[in-house]
Amino acid sequence: MEVIVLKNYDEVSKKAFEVMKEVVANKKNAVLGLATGSSPIGLYQNMIKDHQENGTSYADITSFNLDEYVGIDRNHEQSYYTFMHENLFKGIDIKEENVHVPYGDTKADCDAYEKAMEDYSVDIQVLGIGANGHIGFNEPGTPFSETTHIVTLTEKTRQDNARFFENDINQVPTHAITMGIATIMKAKKILLVATGKNKADAVAAMVNKAPDVNCPASVLQNHPDVVVIVDEAAAAKL
Numbered sequence: 001m002e003v004i005v006l007k008n009y010d011e012v013s014k015k016a017f018e019v020m021k022e023v024v025a026n027k028k029n030a031v032l033g034l035a036t037g038s039s040p041i042g043l044y045q046n047m048i049k050d051h052q053e054n055g056t057s058y059a060d061i062t063s064f065n066l067d068e069y070v071g072i073d074r075n076h077e078q079s080y081y082t083f084m085h086e087n088l089f090k091g092i093d094i095k096e097e098n099v100h101v102p103y104g105d106t107k108a109d110c111d112a113y114e115k116a117m118e119d120y121s122v123d124i125q126v127l128g129i130g131a132n133g134h135i136g137f138n139e140p141g142t143p144f145s146e147t148t149h150i151v152t153l154t155e156k157t158r159q160d161n162a163r164f165f166e167n168d169i170n171q172v173p174t175h176a177i178t179m180g181i182a183t184i185m186k187a188k189k190i191l192l193v194a195t196g197k198n199k200a201d202a203v204a205a206m207v208n209k210a211p212d213v214n215c216p217a218s219v220l221q222n223h224p225d226v227v228v229i230v231d232e233a234a235a236a237k238l
């Protein structure tokens with residue numbers, strides 16, 4: 001696991017973009033695993049800027065998103081489907097038919113997402129990290145062997161995400177559909193970004209403690225190609 005510590009969110013976003021650019025510049029039809037949350041927004045802004053200024057094309061690129069809430073419509077303003085269109089897809093030339101965001105609340109929906117991914121191999125998976133160490137929506141305790149599944153969100157995660165729902169935890173969905181840890185680990189390369197002191201404990205557990213289901217992100221120590229890019233605040237407990 002390569003850990004890069006930089007000054008602030010801006011520098012983290014620029015460095016993350018360099019890692020991403022190397023993948024998309026070398027493979028026209030790369031497969032991107034994408035994440036939501038505030039952490040990757042700066043990376044996505046850099047991708048949009050580069051597309052506009054340098055013409056980097058995403059026309060042959062395919063994407064698979066990590067997760068989605070259960071119980072809100074795809075077109076809800078806080079759905080991850082909407083998030084991805086607002087924060088990345090509408091600014092680049094990716095084709096709608098090449099975009100995949102999981103959706104649904106049944107085992108069949110989960111299996112269908114795994115099936116859709118079967119024909120592809122993710123070249124780079126972008127990840128954020130939850131304050132409790134979750135990746136995607138794989139909460140602490142999730143077996144590392146899980147594939148795409150439905151989860152009950154923890155109180156902590158719902159609280160952390162209430163900022164997107166008028167600070168009202170009651171509006172935050174209670175369930176989500178997420179790629180499992182085994183799904184995430186299949187990616188050829190993993191790029192995790194984290195900033196802010198709220199992430200310091202999770203980052204320290206991910207990097208320094210032995211892999212353990214209590215910190216889902218610690219599984220990344222078992223992956224051969226992981227780049228972790230954090231700011232000084234998130235690195236404070238390393």
Ligand SMILES: N[C@@H]1[C@@H](O)[C@H](O)[C@@H](COP(=O)(O)O)O[C@@H]1O
Pocket residue numbers: 035036037038039040066067127128129130131135136137157161
């Ligand atoms: N499901 C998402 C995760 O994929 C994300 O990494 C995490 C951190 O979000 P943020 O980057 O906004 O701190 O939030 C949500 O729970």
